[in-house]
Amino acid sequence: MANDWLQLFPEKVRALLKRLPLPLLGLVEEIRIREGRPLEINYSGKYHFLSGNGTLTQHPGEAYKPDRDESHRLLDLISNHSLYTMEEELRKGFITIPGGHRIGLAGRTVLSAGGVEHLRDITGFNVRIAREVPGVADGVLPYLLDKGRQRIMHTLILSPPQHGKTTLLRDLARQISAGGHSQREGFRQGMKVGIVDERSEIAGSRRGIPAFDVGPRTDILDGCPKAEGMMMMIRSLSPDVLIADEIGRMEDADAVTEALHAGISVVASAHGKEVAELVSRPGLGSLLEHKLFERYVILHRSEAGLSFRILDSQRRGLLLAPPGERLGGGGHA
Secondary structure (H helix, E strand, C coil): CCCHHHHHCCHHHHHHHHCCCHHHHCCEEEEEEECCCCCEEEECCEEEEEECCCCEECCHHHECCCCHHHHHHHHHHHCCCCHHHHHHHHHHCEEEECCCEEEEEEEEEEEECCEEEEEEEEEEEEEECCCCCCCCCCCCHHHHEECCCCEECCEEEEECCCCCHHHHHHHHHHHHHHCEEECCCEEECCCCEEEEECCCCCCCCECCECCCCCCCCEEEEECCCHHHHHHHHHHHCCCCEEEECCCCCHHHHHHHHHHHHCCCEEEEEEECCCHHHHHHCHHHHHHHHCCCCCEEEEEEEECCEEEEEEEECCCCEEEEECCCCCCCCCCCC
16 A cells, blocks of 8 residues: 555654645655654655644744654554564664564663663654665666676665665566566566565565565565575575675675675675775675676765666776666665
8 A cells, every 4th residue: 555654653743744745755765753853754865844734844943843652652653562572673773664664763772791782762763665666777777687698797786875775676676587578688588586685675575475576586585684694595595696785794795705606696785975985894895806796886866866877897887877867766775
């Protein structure tokens, strides 16, 4: 059901959100609730506050301010009335709910042995709305195809947060898995795709069933750490293509390397604005040093919309696509 994410919110906040025009609701990317402070809405790279009569404003003094009862009610709703079962999520600082929506949490940290054990006194929520955008990968996929060897090239998708990495990965999984036919590509056979969905955002699975269309030949390891999940996929599910979101740790790099040596294509994403930024990172730096990625897709958001660049393994430009060139907004990353 469209905009079913509205049911996440306490009654008063939900009623205010429902007053927004439907086209605008379809663009909302983030809703930030901070107890006793202005209710914020972000869409299309812009932020606004939501007033007590359901209109948008740039003035925080005019905004509706959720109270403590609404914070407690929201936490109850997103934890399905069982906060004690969410210990791992509270330690990580976010909860992913059915549909792939992710709620970042802010509050007081409780430490143990020098690390975060969990969060308490939670008063801040960043609800990131996940959406699928069929066709968003149309302009990218042709540059990732190795037609001679009938394979997908090893690819790293790069951008700052909330620029569309996860949305692009989701549609790449769908198109690679389904195959297809076009004048440009001719017939393209569908491939076996494996998604390691550590945060349950790419497929939005519920009880193992994806909420989004990720293709007919796609297997998903939901809620599984990326490095461990990639190794499990390699050993037991024989994918042609492995897809993972937000790699960066040393163990992630080791698993990517293992997949490449096993003849499996990897399509992954990472946070950053430029490839050069990744060189100093322990995990990703080693992958770049050995030129293991054959394609880099760099996403950029501006007031004109989302644009993308595609580079080869030598970081030479293959394509610079202007905003709106079949890489639309929606969803998060």
